[in-house]
Amino acid sequence: MTESSVLERHRTLCDIIERHNRDYYVLDAPTVSDAEYDALFRELRALEEKHPKLAHPGSPTQRVGAAPREGVVKAEHRRPMLSLDNAYSENDLREFHRRAMDRTPEGRSLTYVLEPKIDGASIEVIYRDGLLTQAITRGDGKIGEDVTESVRTIRTLPLRLPDTREFSLRGEIFIHGKDLDEINESRIEAGEEPFANPRNAASGSLRLLDSQLVAKRPLRVFFYDLVEPYFETHSEILAALKDLGLPTHGREERASTIEEIVRYIEHFDRERHGLPYETDGVVIKVDSLELRETLGYTARFPRWATAYKFAAEQAKTRVEAIRCDVGRTGTLTPVADLTPVSLSGTTVARASLHNIDYVESKDVRVGDMVWIQKAGEIIPQVLGVDPTARPPGASPWMPPTHxxxxxxxxxxxEGEAALRCTNPLCPGRLRAALFHFTRRSAMDIDHVGRSLIEQLVASDLVKDLADLYGLRERREALLALDRMADKSADNVLGAIDASRTGRPFERFLTGLGIPLVGTVAARLIADQYADLPTL
Structure with a gap:
């Protein structure tokens, strides 16, 4: 083949494969068999192996993942990714509309765009010269993590656009509920902590340093906004996103009255339970971008948008057992083990009972049928008992004495509703303290999950928080743990070492788990005292 014919064949294969990717992953309407698709992909890969310069970032072969990142890289958003104020009732919507109208120039009316609120991980994806060049997590709204190589692996996302203008897109990365159940089954078999919900699965997957692992996760993305001022209305933006071949939810509508907004919300609330992905509300945005600038922003939210949140979903299931988890301060928290039930897109097998008084006031017993609710908590909560379904002989639950x-x-x-373990060296307290210390809102140490923490404590490798930072000297003992090979150990030790620097003092204070010192108090202390010696 001549050089020009090689280039032409490569371009043709890329176009055909990307079209088939869109048919399969976005439209759910494949037009070729798996064997035909695989043959095209093998031909493309062989062509690039023979002509390595053809393997540009826009090639479908580049989705499989690059080499693992050395660590977290921060990146700044072109425009802050702000949160939205919430509405929970028709009165809240009317108040939002009234406030917006008060700031709208006389003689102008407001038209809104209504969209599903996808419950996933917010992302900014940037295309330059038609190629996907960067992807940034929401982070604190101003600065997020660069997860470009991870996002490249998402099958529903085109690596190239037909338009060479710069596009800074806002979207939501999510995962289907059935896919989450399969992932969690695999994680449990591997001794890993299951993801609590689809949002956590999407967010956790993006933050993996090895994009080849991300490529194995069935992540998806919907786009809903654009930073660049190429258009005059939000409706035009959504239409343009579709024309560019980008995945969108496709369920937006325009409305001019509260009555129209309420009708859309009621209709979508009925429809959303049949969707394969999780939604938790409806976003209402002013359509005109010019009027958005007029309405402006508060310190936290845009005045031109609000998120209507649906009431928390509920389900009914049976209590199989009641046990107590031990927290880092020794507090015993009752937890109900449940007959697994589907709730908000995930399979739920346990729910919080909060404290001893709560169990007694609700009179929850083993064998009871209970209503559970998931209202944003990681662990669902028990709302109440169906007394008509109580089995004969069910006895009141007795709090533990040990x-x-x-x-x-x-x-x-005295004065508290909690029971506490009196042993300051309790392994349960240490496990909870380690999990709190390593979590994202504290020292943010990857690869140190519940399963590993349990092994570290059980083997006496870690007897306090400081012992984490001595594990490198005990690498051989670390390798002796279950499912711990050289690469796994290197990942764990590398993540621990990375936390030694680059973490704000407030995160360290949060991680210590000092009673009454949460993230807000830790920030206030850190504002006054720069480091531990000063404090």
Missing amino acids: CPVCQSAVARV
């Missing part, structure tokens, strides 16, 4: 982990006596602090 810690379920270390068997030390428990005590009830």
